[in-house]
Every structure is written in C-alpha cells, then in structure tokens.
Amino acid sequence: MPITRKFIDWSRPALPAAAEFLLETYVRGGVFDLGDVVIVVPGGRAGRRLMEILVQLAEERSLVLFPPHVETMGSLPERLYESKRPFANDLVQQLAWVHALRSIAAKQLAQVMPQLPADDDVLRWMDLGALLWQQHRELAADAMDFAHVARIGHSLEGFREIDRWKLLSKIQQRYLQLLDHHQLWDLQTARLYAIEHRECRTDRDIVLVGTADMNRAMRRMLDQVADRVVSLIFAPPQLADRFDEHGCLLPDAWQDAPLDLATEQVQVVDGPADVADAVVRAIAGFDGRYRADEITVGVPDEQAVPQIQRQLLQCGVPSRWVVGKSLPDTTPYRLLEALADFADRGRYADFAALVRHPDVFDWIARQGIRGDWLSELDEYYNNHLQPRLGAWLGDAQESQSLQLIHAALSAATEPLNSPPLKLGDWAARIVGVLLQFYGDVDADREHAADHYTLKACDQIHDALLEHQAAPQQLAPTLTATEAIRLVLEKLRSAVIPPLADEDAVELLGWLELPLDTADALVVASFNEGFVPTSVNSDLFLPNGLRQRLGLLDNARRYARDAYALSLLLASRQELKLIVGRRDGEGNPLAPSRLLFATDRETIARRAIEFFEPHVSPRVPPPLPGAPVARLEHSDFVVRKPPPLREPLRDMSVTAFRSYLACPYRFYLRHVLGLQPLNDEAEELDAPTFGNLIHEVLRQFGSQDIRRSTDSAEIRHFLHHALNQYVDLWLGRELLPAVNVQIMQLRLRLDAFADWQARWAGDGWQIQHTETGEDREAVQLHADAGQSITLHGRIDRIDRHAGSGQWAIFDYKTSDTAKKPEQAHKRGSEWVDLQLPLYRHLARPLGVIEPLKLGYIVLPKDTTKVGALLAEWSAEDLAEADEVAIDVVRRVLQQEFWPPTYPAPNILTDYAAICQDGAFDKRVEEGT
Numbered sequence: 018m019p020i021t022r023k024f025i026d027w028s029r030p031a032l033p034a035a036a037e038f039l040l041e042t043y044v045r046g047g048v049f050d051l052g053d054v055v056i057v058v059p060g061g062r063a064g065r066r067l068m069e070i071l072v073q074l075a076e077e078r079s080l081v082l083f084p085p086h087v088e089t090m091g092s093l094p095e096r097l098y099e100s101k102r103p104f105a106n107d108l109v110q111q112l113a114w115v116h117a118l119r120s121i122a123a124k125q126l127a128q129v130m131p132q133l134p135a136d137d138d139v140l141r142w143m144d145l146g147a148l149l150w151q152q153h154r155e156l157a158a159d160a161m162d163f164a165h166v167a168r169i170g171h172s173l174e175g176f177r178e179i180d181r182w183k184l185l186s187k188i189q190q191r192y193l194q195l196l197d198h199h200q201l202w203d204l205q206t207a208r209l210y211a212i213e214h215r216e217c218r219t220d221r222d223i224v225l226v227g228t229a230d231m232n233r234a235m236r237r238m239l240d241q242v243a244d245r246v247v248s249l250i251f252a253p254p255q256l257a258d259r260f261d262e263h264g265c266l267l268p269d270a271w272q273d274a275p276l277d278l279a280t281e282q283v284q285v286v287d288g289p290a291d292v293a294d295a296v297v298r299a300i301a302g303f304d305g306r307y308r309a310d311e312i313t314v315g316v317p318d319e320q321a322v323p324q325i326q327r328q329l330l331q332c333g334v335p336s337r338w339v340v341g342k343s344l345p346d347t348t349p350y351r352l353l354e355a356l357a358d359f360a361d362r363g364r365y366a367d368f369a370a371l372v373r374h375p376d377v378f379d380w381i382a383r384q385g386i387r388g389d390w391l392s393e394l395d396e397y398y399n400n401h402l403q404p405r406l407g408a409w410l411g412d413a414q415e416s417q418s419l420q421l422i423h424a425a426l427s428a429a430t431e432p433l434n435s436p437p438l439k440l441g442d443w444a445a446r447i448v449g450v451l452l453q454f455y456g457d458v459d460a461d462r463e464h465a466a467d468h469y470t471l472k473a474c475d476q477i478h479d480a481l482l483e484h485q486a487a488p489q490q491l492a493p494t495l496t497a498t499e500a501i502r503l504v505l506e507k508l509r510s511a512v513i514p515p516l517a518d519e520d521a522v523e524l525l526g527w528l529e530l531p532l533d534t535a536d537a538l539v540v541a542s543f544n545e546g547f548v549p550t551s552v553n554s555d556l557f558l559p560n561g562l563r564q565r566l567g568l569l570d571n572a573r574r575y576a577r578d579a580y581a582l583s584l585l586l587a588s589r590q591e592l593k594l595i596v597g598r599r600d601g602e603g604n605p606l607a608p609s610r611l612l613f614a615t616d617r618e619t620i621a622r623r624a625i626e627f628f629e630p631h632v633s634p635r636v637p638p639p640l641p642g643a644p645v646a647r648l649e650h651s652d653f654v655v656r657k658p659p660p661l662r663e664p665l666r667d668m669s670v671t672a673f674r675s676y677l678a679c680p681y682r683f684y685l686r687h688v689l690g691l692q693p694l695n696d697e698a699e700e701l702d703a704p705t706f707g708n709l710i711h712e713v714l715r716q717f718g719s720q721d722i723r724r725s726t727d728s729a730e731i732r733h734f735l736h737h738a739l740n741q742y743v744d745l746w747l748g749r750e751l752l753p754a755v756n757v758q759i760m761q762l763r764l765r766l767d768a769f770a771d772w773q774a775r776w777a778g779d780g781w782q783i784q785h786t787e788t789g790e791d792r793e794a795v796q797l798h799a800d801a802g803q804s805i806t807l808h809g810r811i812d813r814i815d816r817h818a819g820s821g822q823w824a825i826f827d828y829k830t831s832d833t834a835k836k837p838e839q840a841h842k843r844g845s846e847w848v849d850l851q852l853p854l855y856r857h858l859a860r861p862l863g864v865i866e867p868l869k870l871g872y873i874v875l876p877k878d879t880t881k882v883g884a885l886l887a888e889w890s891a892e893d894l895a896e897a898d899e900v901a902i903d904v905v906r907r908v909l910q911q912e913f914w915p916p917t918y919p920a921p922n923i924l925t926d927y928a929a930i931c932q933d934g935a936f937d938k939r940v941e942e943g944t
Contacts, residue, residue, distance in 0.1 A: 051085035063532040098211035102202040112491040114146035117192040157205030159233040217241035271576035293328040313535035317527040317547035337521035344511040347473035361498035390418040398696040429453040433497035440492035443500035444485040537591035545607040549578040655940040667806035670854040679917035682924040700754035707830040718786030728774035768879035785814040799906040824869035834874040837887035853897035
C-alpha cells in the first residue's frame with residue numbers, strides 16, 4: 018500500500034492548514050486525541066509552532082487535547098526500528114574514522130589526500146576524519162556507501178576516481194569494524210541495516226508536514242510502514258504531477274514552472290544599507306495592519322541580519338533573529354580560544370588578549386587587583402616590546418600589577434600546564450579552569466547576555482562530556498591546547514536561540530519561511546547564490562556525480578526554492594522581495610533566477626530594471642520613529658579650552674616647537690597630557706629607537722672612555738653598553754623586527770665611533786652629558802613679574818682643549834640628516850627653539866658665548882654620521898629669544914585657541930580631536 022498523499026489548499030499558511038486537517042481527522046466526542054500520532058516536520062521551530070496552534074484550537078473549541086509526538090525528519094528513523102547496540106556519538110565516529118585512515122599505508126592514502134598531516138598533527142587528522150565522516154553520512158542518507166560510488170563510476174564516461182573510491186570503501190569497512198569492536202553502532206549504517214532487513218514498523222499514525230524533500234533512506238523506511246503514513250502536500254491538486262508518491266518534489270517538473278510574481282512585489286535597491294532601509298519601509302507600508310507576530314522578515318543572506326536589525330531598532334521596531342547567536346560569538350567560547358592560545362604559545366599578545374576578555378577583566382577585579390593596569394600593560398609593552406612575559410624587565414614598580422595578574426592567571430590555568438594526556442582526561446581540567454572564571458558569577462537566565470553565556474557553558478560542558486566518554490583505545494593523546502581546539506571546532510557551527518519576545522518582528526532564514534505562519538512577509542537579499550544556493554565544486558562529490566547518484570544537487574535545490582516561493586506567493590497576504598545590486602564590499606550581485614521564471618516580456622523588463630545603469634532615486638521621506646538629521650552641521654565641535662586654575666609654571670625646550678606649530682595641540686599634549694597608548698607595535702618606534710642610542714651614548718659620555726681617540730676601543734665600549742641595555746630593557750628574546758633594528762643601531766654606533774675618535778683627536782672633549790635636574794632652575798622672563806621655568810636635558814656639551822670654545826649638541830637619530838637651520842626655521846620663521854634655548858640651560862654650568870650649536874646626527878646612511886653645526890649669528894639667536902619670550906607670554910596668558918589649520922605635520926595624534934581632514938569641520942566660536 019503506498020503512502021497516502023493529501024493535498025492541502027495553499028491559500029493559507031501551511032501549519033494552520035495542517036492543524037485543521039488534524040482537527041478534522043482526530044477529534045472524537047470532545048477529545049482531540051493525537052497521542053498515537055507522530056507528526057514529522059522539517060525543523061524544531063515548525064514543530065513548536067504547530068504545537069502552539071494545536072493547543073490554541075483545542076482551547077477555542079473546548080476540546081481535551083492529547084498531544085502528538087513531534088519529530089523532525091532527522092530524528093524520525095529511530096522511531097521506526099529498534100537499535101540492537103548503543104549508537105556511537107559524533108565524536109566517537111570521527112575518532113573511528115581517524116583510526117581507520119591511519120591504518121592505511123601513507124603511500125595508499127595519497128590517493129585520498131595528496132598532502133597528509135604530520136603524524137603528530139592530531140587536529141589535522143581529526144579534520145580529515147571529519148571530512149570522510151561527512152561524506153559517509155550524506156551517502157548513507159541516500160542508502161549508499163563508498164563502494165556504491167565506485168560501482169556507479171564504472172558507468173560514467175571520463176570518471177577517473179574509481180581507485181580512490183575503492184580505497185575509501187576499504188577505509189569505510191575498517192571504520193565499521195572498529196565500531197563493531199567497541200560494541201557500538203554507526204547511526205547511518207543502523208538505518209541501512211533496518212531497511213535491508215525490513216525491520217521498520219510502527220503502531221502509530223505518521224503525518225508528514227512540509228516534508229517536500231526527503232533522502233532515499235527515509236523514503237525506503239517510510240515505504241515499509243506506508244499504510245500508517247499520510248503526507249500533507251501544500252499545493253492544489255492540479256499540481257499533483259509535480260510531486261512523487263512520497264509527497265516530495267519532482268525536480269524536473271519545477272525547472273520550467275512559472276512563478277506568478279507581480280512586479281510591485283519586487284524592489285531593486287543598491288547596497289546592504291538600502292536593503293535594510295527597504296525592509297523597514299516595507300513594514301512601515303503595512304500601515305499598522307499587522308501585529309509584530311504577524312510580520313516576518315526573511316533573510317537568505319545571514320550577513321545582512323545585523324544591519325537590518327540596527328535599522329529596525331533605530332525606527333523603534335524590536336526584532337528577533339531566530340538563529341540567535343553563533344557559539345563562536347559568545348564570551349565562553351572566546352575565552353576558550355584565548356586560553357588555548359595562552360597555554361600554547363604564552364606570547365605577550367596572547368596574555369594581552371586574555372586579560373582584555375570581558376569575563377577575565379571582571380575576574381581580575383574579583384581578585385582584588387585595582388588600578389589602571391590596562392594602561393600599565395600598554396606602557397610596559399611599549400617600553401620593552403617583550404614577546405613573552407615571565408621574566409619582568411625594567412623597574413619592578415612599573416609592572417607590579419601586571420605581575421600579580423600574570424601570577425593569578427597562571428595559577429587559574431595551571432591544570433592546563435600538563436604533558437599530553439588522553440582526550441577524556443582533559444575534560445575535567447578544562448571544566449575546572451572555566452569554573453575559575455564563571456563559578457562564582459551570579460547570572461540571570463532571563464537576561465539576554467547571561468542567557469547566551471549560560472547556554473554556551475552548557476554546550477561546552479556537553480561537548481567535554483563527549484570527550485570524557487570516548488573509548489580509551491580511540492582517544493588520541495594531545496596537549497591542552499589541542500583538546501580545547503577540538504572542542505572549539507566541534508562547536509564552531511553551533512547556535513544559541515535568543516530569548517522569546519512577543520513584541521519583536523522575527524527574522525528567519527529562507528528555508529524556514531514556507532512553514533512560518535505570519536501573514537506579511539518581507540524577504541531581503543533575494544539574490545542568486547542565496548535563493549537558490551548552488552554547489553558546483555566539491556572535493557569528493559561534484560554536482561555531476563551528485564546528479565548521477567541521486568544526491569541533493571542544484572536541480573533539487575532549485576525545485577525546493579521554486580516550490581517555497583510558490584507556496585509563499587499563494588499563502589501570504591503581503592509579500593515583498595528585495596533584491597540588492599551589490600554586497601557590503603561593493604561586489605556586484607545577480608538577482609535570483611526565480612525572478613525570471615515567467616514570460617519573456619516580464620523577463621526582459623526585470624532584467625532591464627536590474628541591470629540598467631543605477632540612478633539614485635529622490636531622497637525618500639523619513640521613516641516613522643527613525644532618527645532624523647535636524648542640524649545643518651555636525652553637532653561635534655572642536656571645544657575651546659576652559660581657563661586653567663593655575664597658569665603653567667614650567668616648559669620644556671621641546672614644548673616650544675609644539676606651541677609654534679599649534680597652540681591648541683600644545684594644550685592637548687603639554688597641558689592635558691593626552692597621548693596615544695596601545696600595544697600594537699611590532700618594532701621599536703622612532704622615539705624608543707632614539708632612546709636606545711641616547712642611553713648608550715649617555716653611558717659613553719659619562720665614562721673615561723669619552724676621551725679616547727681609538728675608534729676600536731670606543732666601538733667595543735658602545736657594543737658592550739648596547740648589549741647590557743638591551744638585555745636589561747628588552748630582554749634576551751627579541752621580536753624579529755627588533756633584532757634587525759638592533760643590528761642597524763650597531764652599524765650607526767660603529768660609524769659614530771669612527772667620527773668620535775676623529776673629533777676627540779681634533780681637541781674636542783665631552784664636558785657634560787645629559788645635563789638636566791642636576792643644575793639650578795633657569796627662568797625665562799616675559800613681562801615684569803612673569804616668568805616660566807625652563808627645563809630640558811642637553812645631550813652633550815663639549816669644549817675644545819686649545820681654544821676653550823664650547824659646543825652644545827643634541828643627538829638626532831632620524832633616518833635623514835637634517836641641518837639645524839632646516840629643523841628650526843621655515844624661511845624666515847622660527848618653528849623650533851630647542852638649540853637656542855639650550856644656551857640658557859647651559860649658563861649655570863659655566864658655558865659662555867660665543868659657542869657652537871648643532872646636532873650629532875646618526876642617520877640610516879652611516880657615511881653621514883657626524884656633527885652638523887648651525888650658522889646662526891648673534892642677531893639670529895636674539896631673534897629666537899624674542900620668539901621664545903613671546904611664546905612664554907602667550908602661554909602665561911593661556912592663549913591656546915584656535916587650532917591651527919591646515920594641520921601641522923607634527924602632533925598628528927590629535928587629528929581626530931581637531932577633525933583634521935573632516936569636511937565642514939566646526940570649531941567652537943570665540944578667540
């Protein structure tokens with residue numbers, strides 16, 4: 018007896034129509050008895066919604082409801098036969114495939130995978146096992162094994178994979194033997210065994226709801242209980258020739274089926290933002306005729322979901338993406354990722370990522386560690402560029418909090434610091450580490466963030482329990498990092514549904530729309546590749562082979578989506594399809610082929626509309642509830658500094674350059690002390706590189722070696738000093754780029770040694786080095802009673818033994834050697850006063866004029882290492898003093914406004930604050 022096919026009018030949503038059929042069939046004397054009925058639906062959401070409808074019908078008609086057993090297509094088979102052994106779970110199956118693979122000689126395995134993993138690369142072997150496991154499952158679902166593919170291959174012209182599939186069949190047999198040895202059963206093989214031995218039976222009615230596409234194994238199982246099966250087909254009877262005896266689609270019958278789609282139901286827009294806008298406008302166009310639960314937004318392209326949700330939220334429309342959140346987006350999953358990296362490599366970057374994890378950040382606070390330790394972390398890294406933490410560098414005070422945090426984290430993650438263990442032995446250790454961070458946290462399951470955290474922990478725990486239950490003979494021996502990454506890989510595609518929200522518009526994937534019950538539907542991203550999807554390349558089963566084997570191929574995908582659209586067109590009161598011209602990266606998109614399943618005239622019109630040159634339409638009216646720009650200009654302005662409570666009392670000689678460049682940026686840097694701070698550096702930045710040279714040369718200038726005229730002796734000292742300082746400040750392990758920079762620095766010091774020997778041979782000797790806090794304060798006077806303390810460190814002061822003349826030098830380590838005149842003046846305008854102001858700082862040391870001012874340059878071109886002396890007259894220096902006095906006067910009067918435009922080429926860290934490069938920038942009025 019064949020399966021009973023029942024055609025249901027598709028002019029209303031499928032699930033309410035199915036509920037009415039059940040009502041008519043199973044109500045007897047006031048009892049709605051579905052207790053002996055198994056209802057089969059494609060997915061869990063459809064099953065839950067159908068149960069809601071059945072309960073509602075029973076209440077409305079005062080019926081006593083005995084609920085049905087609801088199964089998805091994936092879980093139905095195990096209701097139809099009795100398993101004689103426990104089933105191997107997914108992990109055990111994957112492990113068994115790995116063992117079966119590794120039992121084959123490597124030379125033979127090259128037919129399956131030319132590039133085999135290394136013997137100790139457990140994770141890659143697991144990936145390869147998972148790949149074969151997936152092929153096995155797909156083929157078994159259509160009642161085939163690897164040997165079947167090899168047999169079919171003989172009949173395919175040009176098929177060159179027969180030997181490969183024969184070897185795969187051999188591996189498959191070994192896989193099954195392994196499970197048999199462990200008294201376990203492969204789920205797919207158990208189903209095939211039940212089919213072959215005609216073991217399928219049931220004492221319940223089976224009602225198929227919306228199962229328009231079934232695999233071959235499922236069909237054969239249902240054939241053995243066909244007298245108890247009814248397939249509900251949501252289509253008019255006149256389309257019966259498009260469905261087979263199981264109520265499934267006949268792909269060929271749908272390839273040329275016309276789709277009665279009205280032109281006004283399709284809207285073509287430009288990019289993702291326009292798609293989101295069109296969705297909201299379509300909902301607004303319903304004019305309040307539908308409640309939130311009567312509207313659904315279909316999103317075939319999941320990448321479009323965040324932008325659509327943001328647009329809906331801006332318009333005051335709550336939404337609910339039924340997929341919720343993918344597990345990799347949850348904090349417990351990301352914590353496991355960070356822990357795996359930290360346990361594996363222990364690099365600074367891994368430690369920094371771990372402590373910045375929000376749950377670890379909160380955990381650190383619970384350990385009683387206070388203070389601005391994140392800034393301390395950035396500063397420590399920028400000072401030392403240490404690739405791996407543990408041996409702390411520099412002053413212990415600067416890393417005190419970091420050492421406490423590092424020690425606390427090391428203690429919390431100590432269970433992961435073990436030699437390799439069997440897979441199951443890691444489960445309790447990993448759970449114990451997670452409990453360190455989550456065990457004492459109060460959580461509310463009704464709060465969205467806590468909901469996702471708790472559900473993620475549940476799924477991670479379940480995956481670890483699978484690891485623990487794996488047979489010891491199959492379980493690999495691996496490190497903590499490998500064990501964690503195995504869990505992460507298993508959960509990579511897992512999702513967590515969101516909390517229920519009756520007031521939210523639901524966003525569904527394309528495949529869920531046919532059994533959705535909303536009256537109004539808006540489908541976004543109705544583009545080729547999303548509807549229908551296509552798979553044209555496959556490592557094992559390309560589309561041509563799929564067609565020959567009868568597997569899910571592109572023709573079946575097209576038929577499925579053509580039927581889905583037909584059902585939606587017939588059953589929805591409102592349907593809007595939105596087609597985008599390009600994706601988020603600006604790449605062109607094609608409209609769905611389903612839009613062209615119509616007459617030739619309509620095809621041409623739609624093609625012209627989509628492919629004609631895009632002309633921006635008139636600006637649409639604002640949406641209800643949407644934020645509207647009501648200002649002609651941005652409300653963000655560059656703010657004028659408020660008056661200081663106390664004027665500045667001191668200035669460094671380098672700060673004058675900042676003020677001359679821009680008083681406002683001077684205020685940001687030298688008054689507010691704003692400076693960027695991050696830990697993104699992968700090499701010594703220019704200031705740090707310069708500080709290294711300065712420190713080595715400071716040591717040189719403070720030792721007796723400074724009088725030497727022997728370049729080799731000087732070079733030896735400089736190398737030794739550099740090595741000591743690098744070990745002290747940067748450690749023994751250096752970043753690759755830093756190693757190169759240290760080598761470059763040695764070359765510059767070598768050239769300096771040659772120049773210094775000659776300079777000392779000419780009678781010049783270093784008298785002072787890095788003069789600073791050791792001298793009396795120097796006042797720079799402006800008006801009567803007004804002065805400012807000048808401070809700064811002079812790199813070096815030399816004196817000629819014969820003439821007694823003084824020379825003041827500043828070391829410059831930039832790649833190019835710039836003369837003092839070029840650095841200090843632009844045309845006739847002073848832009849820097851550093852060297853002229855050094856005269857004032859040097860006077861308390863007995864340095865008198867006339868004297869020489871200049872740079873000792875150590876550029877990339879080492880042939881140019883040496884002294885560059887300024888050729889300034891007494892009048893030039895007097896002019897520089899006047900400029901300095903004017904700066905002091907203005908600083909004391911708090912003249913920090915307005916910002917200099919165009920922006921100077923220094924102090925670029927404040928570009929965002931000053932809106933550099935911004936069109937139509939605004940500054941606060943006032944001078």
